[in-house]
Amino acid sequence: MVRLTASLEDGHTYIADLGPAGSRWFPVRFHLFADGLWITAIAPEQNELAGGRVVRLGRLSAAEAVAAILPLAAGDNEFGRRERVPLLANAALLEGLRIIPAGGGLPLTISTKSGERRVTLTAIATGKGDLTWPQYGEMEGPPGVTVETAFNRRAPAAYRDPDKNGDLPLHLRGRRAYWWTVMPDGGGVYLQVNNIVGKSRYSPLTVLETVRQALAHADSLPGTAPRFILDLRYNSGGDGSLNVRLAREFIRRDTGIARPGRFFVLTGQKTFSAAADLAIMLGRHTPAIFAGEPMGVPFNASGDAGHSELPNHKIAVSISTNNWMMAKDDGIRVVPVQIPVSMSGERYFAGIDPVLDAIISRPVPYPDVLTTLREQGGAAAKALWESLGREFGAVPWWRPFTMSELNSLAYDLLGQKRTEDAIAGFELNRDRFPAAWETWDSLGDAYKEAGRKAEARASFERALRIAPDNWNAEYQRKMIKELAG
Secondary structure, eight states: OHHHHHTTOOTTSEEEEOGGGGOEEOSEEEEEETTEEEEEEEOGGGGGGTTOEEEEETTEEHHHHHHHHGGGOOOSSHHHHHTTGGGGGBHHHHHHTTSSOTTOOEEEEEEETTEEEEEEEOOEEOSOOBOOGGGSOTTOOSTTOOOEETTSOBTTGGGSOGGGOTTSOHHHHOOSSEEEEEOTTSSEEEEEEOSBOSBOTTOSSBHHHHHHHHHHHHHHSSSSOOEEEEEOTTOOOBOGGGHHHHHHHHHTOTTTTTSTTSEEEEEOTTOOTHHHHHHHHHHHHSOOEEEESOOSSOSSEEEOOEEEEETTTTEEEEEOOEEEOOSSOTTOOSOOBSEEOOOOHHHHHTTOOHHHHHHHTSOSSOOOHHHHHHHHOHHHHHHHHHHHHHHHTTOTTBOSOOHHHHHHHHHHHHHTTOHHHHHHHHHHHHHHOTTOHHHHHHHHHHHHHTTOHHHHHHHHHHHHHHOTTOTTHHHHHHHHHHHHO
16 A cells, blocks of 8 residues: 555655554664665664664665665655655565565664674564654654664754754754754854744744844845855755745845855755745745755645545555646656755765855855856856866756756847857857757857858757747748858
8 A cells, every 4th residue: 555655656645654553663764865775863772883874674785675665655756755765664564575574673784884783673563653754854763762863862852952962063953943053154144944834842933033033144244145055955844834924035135145146045855845845936036056956846746735544444644635836847857956966874974064065165156157157258157067067967957057047148148249148158058958949049049140150050950850840940941041041
């Protein structure tokens, strides 16, 4: 049944509780990082294994175990499904997948700093078959089970007060619903929102008051507008009705942090539901730069889940009730990012945040192709494009710009008689999206304006070869005849 609901590829429709039959858990939290399966938390008496990389799990290698659990993982895309990998701690699912024998323990082979270790965990009958717990922090264990992290803290209580965790990297200090602090270099503000909720019992202020307070501090910093980092990497949703009011606070600061190159939104595979809606809203209405990994949900997805219980099995089911359409193209399964950086287990346990480092290591404002083209011209934009391509070009979910954004800017430059800069912009668009007839069509216009007739004609011909029946085909055929003389 878990496999059946997961096959719908809807992160809000899934078996939410296995009932009494699925209430045996191994005291361990697995997490799938970019470099494999790791243990982020485990029973306190085996704490020396926290922070270890899993080599074997039951009768399978770690990679085989992940491949076995993913078809049972409800998710809107590959990143959302990765968040369900912690369900490898459920005895009933491991038995059903034949990873361990019925009633047996869980043999693990773990690579630790002191060498390879082998241990067999014993399942704990907690009476709780809840499968929703993976949406909480990666340091929290199965329902009813006490675990301890590699940082010698018990979750979630030890991670609620950021003032007591100054030895940890920013992203781990406070997993309460929301909190903020000044960046270590003093040059900006870091705001972490882990749950879209009006008021948290662990915070004296509401979420709206907290956001306003953090933004006001950023406004008060001297000099040019500083960096403002909104971290949504560990936010799996909440009350989406708050999003418009939250987004307005950022939108109205168009002379401050909502200027290009200063506002960063960090996302990851756990960013889901209402948190993803907020991120998409900010991406649409502010110059937010997305950094990290794609969210666990695409632009278009179902949500607003209702809940039912199968009366005989006592299995609870979550079922989507609404479909949210945030983009015209329903085939886009990931929301791409401008600064693609993955978190590895190696860096996570070393206390390194590569996403934050990638932002801090660059100047303010953060250099982007569109702004560089507008302000510094085509040569500078091409140089930046080549530099970014060497760093991020192999990442499939990297988005330095959208086709429409660059196309619009290049036409603006053409209208301003900055013809060579416009051509540079259209050429960058062509290089980034060579299979789109529109990029060749626009480039043909720019070449024609510059008097480069042969190149203009070749561009229009290429547009027609890609899409003979495109909506601008008549114009392209007319231009080809004119340019042929």
